[in-house]
Amino acid sequence: MLTLYFAPHTCALSVLIALKWLDVPHKVEKVKLGDPEYRKLAPLGMVPAMTDEHGKLMTQAAALLKYLVNKYPAAKLGGDGTLDGNYVLDEKLAFLTGDFHPAFWPFFSPKRFTVKEDEASIAAIKSASHIRIDRVMLELDRQLGNNAYLLGQQRSIADAYAFAMARWADYLPKTISHYPNAQRFMQAMQEDEGVQAALKHEA
Template sequence: MSPILYYGVPSGCSFGSIVALEWSGLPYRLVRVEMPEMIHTDAYRAINPVGETPSLMTANGDVVVESMAILNHIGARATASGIAFEQGSREFDELNRMLAFLNTTFFNAFSSLWHVIEHEVDPATKAALTEYGRAKVERAHAELEKMLGDKPWLLGEQRTLADAYFIGIARWTKYHAVVDRRDYPNLQRLYDKLEADPAVIFAHAIEEQRPASSSGGFQGEIGLEAAGESKRAA
């Protein structure tokens, strides 16, 4: 059985895991999870009791959750592709540092802005949360802008899991008019390069349910119930 990635739509951070799988060349299948409706179902809670995406069911039926854990699981099996490194190496530590920053600072900066979109709040609360989110997103962009500098990729001369995770989060600015990425030319350059990447184009097509051409090991989409049967079989 090939691994199965449960990806969330619309615009889940699982986008980065799809890109990483494409870059890895590993075989995989996908399960589409419509949010918030499907994450509350018994079928999905049996996979991830927390009710969040992404989730990855491995070839032997184990389930890995949380983006950083999933990305590192993929990377450990795809070091030959160059997107990850051997544990214990300096490069591995640098990759984990960047993934941690993207997860705790860059991702988290958008939290209050998503809350405003996803929940009914009074005007005063909305204004306060928006201003708070604006400051956090601006700071996160400024810090990452300096980290990237003039390097072609976040860690240097080659693309890694960090770039895959970055593109899944960076696109959220289109929902929140709090920053103009053009004010951060290094990040804009990286964003534009990633948006032209075949794996990113593929991931967009998958989310939007358009014809998608994989350059990796994609073996098709299956339904949530069918994926559950695969888990029981494993």
């Protein structure tokens, strides 16, 4: 059985959503980021991590999502199987991993970006992050356009990943309501039964 190591309010939610969509047997273990006991399993102490039926450890959200696509191809949570279709999915995942997620790091973990510890320095880093977050939120909004999902009308792992992180915008002065396509997408996702089942693990 697959076991997902999960911490609330992280991108690990994306993998949990995919597991709920797949409706396959799985376990969820809540962990604390950086906990010494958890680091014995996952040395970086980060989530998501997942073990397969044989106990093999796997990490990194995008890689885990692609693993699930390949393991359960009949669910059609990936690209359309064509060269171009698979590229589009990989492009979305690369945007979410390489641009979207890192934009939030200075906001949530400002001490990573300075050796100073005074309140003014920390506040300045968090404030500076707003511009970068707005840029990636605008890009997400553009990519969605009038489509229901990032791949058009086909639900995919990219949507689970985007949902898990886009909700972080509500911690900022410019909330999700400022991005109409993203807001529509988020509202629809919140009504999804698999998403609701995954969110129960954060309650």
